[in-house]
Amino acid sequence: MSLKAENVFKPGAFPEYTYVSRNYDASTGISYEMRLKQALRTAGCLTSIIGPSKMGKTILCEQVIGLENIVEISGADFSEGTDFWATIAAKVGIPYMGEVTTERSSTEGESTEKDSKNEKYVLSKDKIIEYCKKHEKVLVIDDFHYASMDMQMKMAQQLKDAIRRELKVVVVSLPHRADDAIRRNADLSGRLSLINLETWKEEDLKKIALKGFHALNIEIGAELAEKLAVECLTSPQLMQYICLSICTLLEDENSQKVTEELLQKAYRFTTMNLNYTDVMMTMVKGPNPRGQKRKHYKTKNGKELDLYGLIVESLAKNPPLTEITFEEFYKRILELLDSSDVREKPDRQTVRSHLHNLQTILEGKEEIYKAIEWKDGIIYVLDPLFLFYLRWGRFNE
Structure with a gap:
């Protein structure tokens, strides 16, 4: 079955056919994927990923951890008074609080009597942590900077005890809004695995286009692929958007070759889906x-x-x-x-x-x-x- 453009270029989902692995350390050949695997295997440590917006931080987590193993929450989920563990329980899909009915039967002669009792319960954080560990779940807190500074401090306090109990946690944030509540927290000193994602290089962005167009049997010259990489502003997500636009325009023109004129048209076409x-x-x-x-x-x-x-x-x-x-x-x-x-x-x-x-x-x-x-x-x-x-x-x- 032939591939469709929307299966190859995925701006808002995991890009199975166009995923590109990048070097964390060029001198040793260690990739970001290897670095994140190492961090997650370090018991009792919290992983902090810092990188610019639309740079693939979440996609990196999905590649290494697996979408089915991620419990993803956002800093925007937390406001003053939000129960940290209730939010996590809801994401995991286990009841945090409720009522349970217990029944007791007694037999006197030939008659049986039953009485019941309703009891309220609140799930403890220990049980949530144990559930995540048993089912190999990793807590990923995306956009940590969206939470207020007070809330960030409260979350950091909760995470300190959670990682000590070996819950795997990844905190994702932007560089200039760095997660100071995490990185400058004395209680977490020595318990952090720090991963700084650099902006994408043009050569890596170019690979997304070349891999995707090759899978679709679409011809694009090296020079045009380089121009496309520059215009993507270091964002792999934007590259996915533009390439998908190119495919749509090629289908309309019944063509399999990318031209300079088509690039310009695709740039403007792509902005029609951007609500700014x-x-x-x-x-x-x-x-x-x-x-x-x-x-x-x-x-x-x-x-x-x-x-x-x-x-x-x-x-x-x-x-x-x-x-x-x-x-x-x-x-x-x-x-x-x-x-x-x-x-x-x-x-x-x-x-x-x-x-x-x-x-x-x-x-x-x-x-x-x-x-x-x-x-x-x-x-x-x-x-x-x-x-x-x-x-x-x-x-x-």
């Missing part, structure tokens, strides 16, 4: 001006933008970067401006102030809006798919 319009518009709009008129600047492509619009357009400039120092970002803004415009250019402090305003706006909204973060003099693009949308979506038409 409201995020982009929120950033372009900025805070409520409250009747004050904003300064506008003329760009080289003839647009009239205020500073918030310039910030968004600067993010989309070449080369695509997910981490930009302020000086580099300020340089990008100036390069956008029309040199013939006599109006005063924005100064560094004004740009910093606008970045701070954007940060405040995005922090007060849902998680999808937290696509960028301005911290310690660096602009972080937290979501590569958002940056791809800025580069190829309607904003740049």
